[in-house]
Amino acid sequence: MSRNTSESSEEREPGGPVSVVDGVPTAGASSEVAPGGRRMALDVHGRLRGMILSGELPPGSALLQAEMARKLGVSRTPMREAFRLLQEEGLIDARPDQRARVRAVDPEDLDGVYGARIMLEALAVTTTAKTLTAADLDRMSELLERMKALADEEKPDEWYAAHREFHGVATQAVGAQLRRSLSSYAEHSERYIRLAQLGVPGSRARAHKEHEALLEALKANDEAEAAKVVSGHLARTALSVLADVAPEYEPVTTRSALRIVGGGQA
Numbered sequence: 001m002s003r004n005t006s007e008s009s010e011e012r013e014p015g016g017p018v019s020v021v022d023g024v025p026t027a028g029a030s031s032e033v034a035p036g037g038r039r040m041a042l043d044v045h046g047r048l049r050g051m052i053l054s055g056e057l058p059p060g061s062a063l064l065q066a067e068m069a070r071k072l073g074v075s076r077t078p079m080r081e082a083f084r085l086l087q088e089e090g091l092i093d094a095r096p097d098q099r100a101r102v103r104a105v106d107p108e109d110l111d112g113v114y115g116a117r118i119m120l121e122a123l124a125v126t127t128t129a130k131t132l133t134a135a136d137l138d139r140m141s142e143l144l145e146r147m148k149a150l151a152d153e154e155k156p157d158e159w160y161a162a163h164r165e166f167h168g169v170a171t172q173a174v175g176a177q178l179r180r181s182l183s184s185y186a187e188h189s190e191r192y193i194r195l196a197q198l199g200v201p202g203s204r205a206r207a208h209k210e211h212e213a214l215l216e217a218l219k220a221n222d223e224a225e226a227a228k229v230v231s232g233h234l235a236r237t238a239l240s241v242l243a244d245v246a247p248e249y250e251p252v253t254t255r256s257a258l259r260i261v262g263g264g265q266a
Contacts, residue, residue, distance in 0.1 A: 041085070049089075053194065054156070057102050058206065063102065079137075105241070107246040109236060110192055110242060113189050113251045114253075118234050118254065118261055119257050121167070124173070125214070126227045128221035132218055136172075138170055138219065139169055140215050144166065147162045147211070151208070164186060167186065168183075174250065177188060189237075192238065202251060203237075206236070210233040212231060213229045214233065231257070231258055
C-alpha cells in the first residue's frame, strides 16, 4: 500500500472519507466532532495555541499533523479540529497541498488588534476608575510586585498570568460582552508582547513603569489620566514590534486610536 493511500485510510471518519492536508480539513470535509472529541480538540487547541503564543513554535514553523499528534499523545482527529480552530484564529496558515505553518507576524493584524485594544481598554479603565475599592487597588499593587519579581526570576508564563489579572482588575467594571472582547484581544496580542520583550531591550522595565503610572492614576480616581496611560502603554508595544519586524508599515489604526483617546495627540 502506498504512503498516500495509507494516510488517506487513517484519516477516515466514521461517517465517510475526509480530505485532509497536514491535519486541516479541506473543502467538503466534515467538521462535526462528538462531544467528548470536542473537549479533547479544545484541549489540544489550547496546548498548541500556548506553544505558538509563547514562541515555542515560532513564526514560520512547519506543523505536521501526525508529528504533533505523536508529540502531544493524541489521535489525529482532535489534532485536525485543533488545526482548524487555529486557522480560524489566524495563528496558522494551511492551504490545500501545502504544509501548515505558524503564521508570521502580520503588520495589518497587529495594527488592527492594538487599535481596537486602545479604544476598548481606554473605555474600560475610564468606566472602572471610580468603582475600584481599596481591596482592588491593593490587589493591583500585589500583582505589580509579583510581575516585577517574576520578571527578575525569568518566569514568563507566570508573569503573563499576573499581567492578565492586573489588566483585568483595571477594566473589571464593564459588562460581560466587553470583558469577553477585551480578553480575546488581550490573548491575541500576547504573542506581540512577547516579541516586544524579546526584540526591544528594556521593554519590560518600561512596561513596569507604565503599569505603575496606571495604578497611580486609578488610585487618584483620575479616569482621563488612566485612559491616557493605558492607551500609550498599548501603543508603545504595537509600535515597537512594528518598528522591529515591519519598519515600512504605517500603523494607521494604532495611531488613529491613540489620537482619538488622547484628544488629538498621537
